[in-house]
Amino acid sequence: MLSSPPPSGLLEKLFQYIDLHQDEFVQTLKEWVAIESVSVQPIPRLRQEVFRMMTLAADKLQHLGARVDSVDLGSQQMPDGQSLPIPPIILAELGNDPKKPTVCFYGHLDVQPAQKDDGWLTAPYMLTEVDGKLYGRGATDNKGPVLAWINAVSAFRALEQDLPVNIKFILEGMEEAGSVALEELVQREKDRFFSSVDYIVISDNLWVSQRKPALTYGTRGNSYFMVEVKCRDQDFHSGTFGGILNEPMADLVALLGSLVDSSGHILIPGIYDQMAPLTEEEKTLYENIDLDLEEYRKSSQVEKFLFDTKEELLAHLWRYPSLSIHGIEGAFDEPGIKTVIPGRVIGKFSIRLVPHMNLSVVENQVKQHLEAVFSKRNSSNKMTVSMVLGLHPWTANISDTQYLAAKRAIKTVFGVDPDMIQDGSTIPIAKLFQAITQKSVMMLPLGAVDDGEHSQNEKINRWNYIQGSKLFAAFFLELSKQHSQQLPSSVF
Amino acid sequence: MLSSPPPSGLLEKLFQYIDLHQDEFVQTLKEWVAIESVSVQPIPRLRQEVFRMMTLAADKLQHLGARVDSVDLGSQQMPDGQSLPIPPIILAELGNDPKKPTVCFYGHLDVQPAQKDDGWLTAPYMLTEVDGKLYGRGATDNKGPVLAWINAVSAFRALEQDLPVNIKFILEGMEEAGSVALEELVQREKDRFFSSVDYIVISDNLWVSQRKPALTYGTRGNSYFMVEVKCRDQDFHSGTFGGILNEPMADLVALLGSLVDSSGHILIPGIYDQMAPLTEEEKTLYENIDLDLEEYRKSSQVEKFLFDTKEELLAHLWRYPSLSIHGIEGAFDEPGIKTVIPGRVIGKFSIRLVPHMNLSVVENQVKQHLEAVFSKRNSSNKMTVSMVLGLHPWTANISDTQYLAAKRAIKTVFGVDPDMIQDGSTIPIAKLFQAITQKSVMMLPLGAVDDGEHSQNEKINRWNYIQGSKLFAAFFLELSKQHSQQLPSSVF
Structure with missing residues (x-):
C-alpha cells in the first residue's frame, strides 16, 4: 500500500x-x-x-x-x-x-x-x-x-x-x-x-x-603530514656555521622536493596503486559538467592550469590524489634579510585522498619514502615524520x-x-x-x-x-x- | 732618525x-x-x-x-x-x-x-x-x-x-x-x-x-639572494585547486634543492672557479689554531660536523664559500595545520664569499643556474631572482x-x-x-x-x-x- x-x-x-x-x-x-x-x-x-x-x-x-x-x-x-x-x-x-x-x-x-x-x-x-x-x-x-x-x-x-x-x-x-x-x-x-x-x-x-x-x-579525503628536520633547538649564524653543518633547511627542501614532480604527479612509490580506476561512466559525467574552462581560469587568476581539457581538470580535482606543500615552520619567514641557519624546521604538506586510498597505507608509504630519501643524504640531523590529520x-x-x-x-x-x-x-x-x-x-x-x-x-x-x-x-x-x-x- | x-x-x-x-x-x-x-x-x-x-x-x-x-x-x-x-x-x-x-x-x-x-x-x-x-x-x-x-x-x-x-x-x-x-x-x-x-x-x-x-x-663576504615564484598574489585552497596547478612551493623547493648537496658542496656551475686556491701556508696556519674540535662540537650542540679534522673544518668556515638556505616568505609558517597553496613565495638564501670571488660574477652564476633549473620544470609560474645584498x-x-x-x-x-x-x-x-x-x-x-x-x-x-x-x-x-x-x- x-x-x-x-x-x-x-x-x-x-x-x-x-x-x-x-x-x-x-x-x-x-x-x-x-x-x-x-x-x-x-x-x-x-x-x-x-x-x-x-x-x-x-x-x-x-x-x-x-x-x-x-x-x-x-x-x-x-x-x-x-x-x-x-x-x-x-x-x-x-x-x-x-x-x-x-x-x-x-x-x-x-x-x-x-x-x-x-x-x-x-x-x-x-x-x-x-x-x-x-x-x-x-x-x-x-x-x-x-x-x-x-x-x-x-x-x-x-x-x-x-x-x-x-x-x-x-x-x-x-x-x-x-x-x-x-x-x-x-x-x-x-x-x-x-x-x-x-x-x-x-x-x-x-x-x-x-x-x-x-x-x-x-x-576527497586528506592526510596532513609534518616532517621535522632537527640539528638543534637553537638557530645558527650562517657566518659562523655556514659550510660545516648538515643544514636542516637543505635536508628539508630535498625531502619536500622529492614528493611531487612539476606535472603534479606524486612521486611517492605505490601511492596511486590503491586508487579506484577512473571509469568510462565517470568520464562521461565529467563531459556533461557545465564548466567553461577559460572563464574558470580567468576567474581563478591563473596563467595556465596543468590540464587543457575539462575532463582532465575535473578528474585531477576530484578523482586523483594531489599533493600540496603548505609551508615551513621554524625557518626565517618574515620580509627582509636574516642570515640565519634554522636549527629545527618542520615542513608541512598534505595529500588529498580519493577512493579507495587507505589512510594508514598512505601514512606508511609517505614515511618509507621520506626515510629512503633522507637516508641517502647521510645527514647527521634527525628526521621525524608524522601524519597529524587523516580524513577519509x-x-x-x-x-x-x-x-x-x-x-x-x-x-x-x-x-x-x-x-x-x-x-x-x-x-x-x-x-x-x-x-x-x-x-x-x-x-x-x-x-x-x-x-x-x-x-x-x-x-x-x-x-x-x-x-x-x-x-x-x-x-x-x-x-x-x-x-x-x-x-x-x-x-x- | x-x-x-x-x-x-x-x-x-x-x-x-x-x-x-x-x-x-x-x-x-x-x-x-x-x-x-x-x-x-x-x-x-x-x-x-x-x-x-x-x-x-x-x-x-x-x-x-x-x-x-x-x-x-x-x-x-x-x-x-x-x-x-x-x-x-x-x-x-x-x-x-x-x-x-x-x-x-x-x-x-x-x-x-x-x-x-x-x-x-x-x-x-x-x-x-x-x-x-x-x-x-x-x-x-x-x-x-x-x-x-x-x-x-x-x-x-x-x-x-x-x-x-x-x-x-x-x-x-x-x-x-x-x-x-x-x-x-x-x-x-x-x-x-x-x-x-x-x-x-x-x-x-x-x-x-x-x-x-x-x-x-x-x-668572508656575503651575497644574499631572493627567488620569488608567483602564480598569483592570493593563496589557493588545496582542496579546490590541489592537482591542477603548478604550485609555487613545488617550484621553489626544487629551486632551493638544486643549490647545495648534502655534503655542503655548492652545485651552482662555476662558483668555485674564482676562489683563490688554498695554499700550503694557510693549511699550516690552520694546524696551529687552538681549537679542540670535540669541545667545539659539544659547545655548539651539534651531533656531527661535515668534517672530521680541524684543518678541513676551518678551511670550510673561512676559506671556502658556503651556501645557506634561510627560509621562505609567503608560505604557511605558523604552528598547526593550514591547507593552503601559497600563491606567491620567496625563497631566501645566501652565499658567503671568499677571495677572489666577484659579486657580479656570482650574481650571474646564481641567476643562470636558477633560470636553467626553472626552465626545465616547464612551469607556468613566474620566477624572479634578485641579489639584495652584496658584501665583499x-x-x-x-x-x-x-x-x-x-x-x-x-x-x-x-x-x-x-x-x-x-x-x-x-x-x-x-x-x-x-x-x-x-x-x-x-x-x-x-x-x-x-x-x-x-x-x-x-x-x-x-x-x-x-x-x-x-x-x-x-x-x-x-x-x-x-x-x-x-x-x-x-x-x-
Whole structure:
C-alpha cells in the first residue's frame, strides 16, 4: 500500500506560495544573518551569539510544529585555559508516519568571522540586496540553505498539506570550529534519533556553475603530514656555521622536493596503486559538467592550469590524489634579510585522498619514502615524520533513491539535469554520517560558484534561495514517490 | 732618525699601573654598560641613550687630551615615516708627531637590545662580576675593547710617558644598525682625517678559543639572494585547486634543492672557479689554531660536523664559500595545520664569499643556474631572482707591519703566539676601511669565544679586559719599533 498521492496541482500551489512569500523568506534570512554567530573565535560574546542563533532556530522549528530537542553538550576547554560552553545541537522531528520515508537535514548556523574593513562592500551582518544578490555573512554558508529547507516545510504547512515525508533536523553551531561534539552525538543517537532515518541530506557546498544546479556525490579525503628536520633547538649564524653543518633547511627542501614532480604527479612509490580506476561512466559525467574552462581560469587568476581539457581538470580535482606543500615552520619567514641557519624546521604538506586510498597505507608509504630519501643524504640531523590529520574520502552511490529523487526535483524546478559533481576539498561531515549511521547521504547544494563562502562579500542569489526552497518542496514529493516505488509491496 | 727608544722597564711600569687600577677600569666599563645605547630599535628614548653614550665617550677622550670632533650626521627617515637623529661619529686625535706612526682605532658604542626576561641571569645593563666574568650588554661588543684601548692610553698619560704613536679614534653609535652614515663619512674624510693614518685597528670580534689570543686577517663576504615564484598574489585552497596547478612551493623547493648537496658542496656551475686556491701556508696556519674540535662540537650542540679534522673544518668556515638556505616568505609558517597553496613565495638564501670571488660574477652564476633549473620544470609560474645584498670578502696581508707588532705584543703579554684566524661571517667595516682609505687594516680581538655577543648573558672576562689593556699598551710600543725599522733611514 502506498501513501495517498499528493493532490494534483500541489506542486504549482507550493511554488506559487513560495514566490508570493519570497520577501517574507528574505526577511527571515535577514534576521538570521543579523546574528553574529561566529564559532571559531573563543570570545564569550560571540559564543553567546551562537547560543542566541540556536534558540532562534529552535523556536522557528517549534513554530512549524516540530518536536525539538536542544542537546546540551557541556563546555570546551580552550588552549588558553578558558572554558567556553558548547552551543546545543538541535535534534528536531516533524512527523513519524511509518508509511513515509524519513529524511534528515543537516545544517549549521555558525559563520566565519567577518568585518566591514576586511573588504566588505556592505555591512556583513546586515543582509543587503544588490541586483538580486543577498550579501551577508552566512547567507550561503549555511543559513540560507537551512532556511530554504524550512521554507519548503512551511509552504506545506501554510497550504495545510500533509508532508509527504517525515522530516528530521540536525542543526549545529560549531561547524566552522570543527564540529566539536557532533561525532560523539551522532554516535550516541545512532540507534535512537537516526534509527528511523532513511536519508540524510546536507546542503553545505556550492555548484560549479553560476546558474546550473548540481548534486554532489563525493569529496576527497586528506592526510596532513609534518616532517621535522632537527640539528638543534637553537638557530645558527650562517657566518659562523655556514659550510660545516648538515643544514636542516637543505635536508628539508630535498625531502619536500622529492614528493611531487612539476606535472603534479606524486612521486611517492605505490601511492596511486590503491586508487579506484577512473571509469568510462565517470568520464562521461565529467563531459556533461557545465564548466567553461577559460572563464574558470580567468576567474581563478591563473596563467595556465596543468590540464587543457575539462575532463582532465575535473578528474585531477576530484578523482586523483594531489599533493600540496603548505609551508615551513621554524625557518626565517618574515620580509627582509636574516642570515640565519634554522636549527629545527618542520615542513608541512598534505595529500588529498580519493577512493579507495587507505589512510594508514598512505601514512606508511609517505614515511618509507621520506626515510629512503633522507637516508641517502647521510645527514647527521634527525628526521621525524608524522601524519597529524587523516580524513577519509567520501563517495555516494548516485543511483540511490534520494539521488534519483533530487535529480527529478531539479529537473522540475530548474528545467535541466544537474551537474553530478564531486568536491576536491574534504567535507568530513558527509563521511561522518555515512560511517556512523550507515544511511544514504547526499549533498544537495543551493549556492552558486561565486557565492564567496568564507570570503568577503559572501552572498546568496535571491533566485537560488527561492528556487532552492521550491527544490526542497519538490524533493519531498519526489522522494516519497521514489521511495515507495523502490520498496516491495509486501513490506506493508 | 728614529724616535727615542722608550725608557727601559716602561712596559713593566705600564702593566703594573694597569693591574693596580683594574677596579677603576672595571668601574668605567660599568658606567658605560649602564647606558642602554640600543641603535637597532627606532625608539626615541633609546636613540637618546646612544647620544648620551657618545657624549660620555667624547668627554672621556677630551679628558685624555685628545682633540675631539663629534660629527653631526643629520637624521634618518624610518620606514614608518618617523625621523630619528643619527648619533654623531666621534673623530678624535691624540698627538700628531710626524716622526711617529699614526694608528686609528675603530670601535662602536651602541649595543644589541637586551631584556632581563630574554633569559639573562643578571640585569643586562648592570655590569655584574661572577667568577671573574663581567656580565652585561656591550661588555665584549664593543664597549670593553674600546675602553681597553683608552685604558692603555691613560696608563701612558698617568705615568707621564710620551705616547710612542699618534692615536686617532673613530667611534660610532650605529654599528648594530648597519653603520648608517659611516661609509659616507670615511669617504669624506679619506684625504683629511685618514690622510695621516698608517694603520687602522678594529677590535670587534672574538678569539676562537677561551684562553688563546688571536689576530684576524680575513672575513668572508656575503651575497644574499631572493627567488620569488608567483602564480598569483592570493593563496589557493588545496582542496579546490590541489592537482591542477603548478604550485609555487613545488617550484621553489626544487629551486632551493638544486643549490647545495648534502655534503655542503655548492652545485651552482662555476662558483668555485674564482676562489683563490688554498695554499700550503694557510693549511699550516690552520694546524696551529687552538681549537679542540670535540669541545667545539659539544659547545655548539651539534651531533656531527661535515668534517672530521680541524684543518678541513676551518678551511670550510673561512676559506671556502658556503651556501645557506634561510627560509621562505609567503608560505604557511605558523604552528598547526593550514591547507593552503601559497600563491606567491620567496625563497631566501645566501652565499658567503671568499677571495677572489666577484659579486657580479656570482650574481650571474646564481641567476643562470636558477633560470636553467626553472626552465626545465616547464612551469607556468613566474620566477624572479634578485641579489639584495652584496658584501665583499676582506683579507689582509699578515706580514704587514702592524700584524708583526701585534704578534710580538701578544707574545709579550700572553706568552704565546696568537692564533692567526679568519672570520666566517661578514664584517663589512674592515673591507670598508681598506677599500676607501687603502690603509692597512687589522682586527685585534680581545673577547673569548664564549663571550656571547648579541646573545643573552654577554660578558667579557676581567682577565681579557685587563690583559687586553696591557696588550694595546705593548702594541703601541711594538708598532713604533716595527714601523721605524721598516722605513729606510733616508726618509728622515
